[in-house]
Amino acid sequence: MKTKKINTRKKPIVIIDKSLDFYNNISLFPEKVEKANQMLKNVGLPMFDEKGKLVS
């Protein structure tokens, strides 16, 4: 399995603030998420070949 690794130079320094985990179970943008769900239901996800190239 191909391992995906991010370019660490571009990875930002993030200060961990546990109070922000409060939002993990709250939808801050419910309309956007619903829009995304509807769009993905209608269009589906893109298909990729074994090399990860978009095929549809």
Added chain:
Amino acid sequence: MNLERYELKAGIELEAFEFVSIGSKGKIKKLVQFQETNYKGVYNLGFGDKNIETGEIDDTVISNNGDSEKVLATVVATLYAFLDKHPNALVYATGSTKSRTRLYQIGISKYLDEVEKDFEIEGEINNKWHIFEKGKNYDAFLVRLK
């Protein structure tokens, strides 16, 4: 992208991020949330201003704080952090309005050569996904790590 960006705070899961935009209108708290959709591993990228007084999040407000490039660079930085923690995730993004989607598109186009080194970006037009190309108008975007 060697652009200036704001300091980021995030929860342990790196699904909710916070930063403060500082510009002509003062300090504006921004929140970015990656929330899983009904499709496993596909996350919606939500981004908006936090009203300090009411605590409400507004993704339609136009801040006009004179720092849009720095804000966009910071949102892209959250993508790097989120996808580092969730390397197999797909991130779905669209604007709250057509004009905002267009702004995202302009931002992606401007730094496409750089972001393409790390991300695969697909754009949706007329109910079909395409590899992102400059100069085309998309309704939504999907981003994943290469």
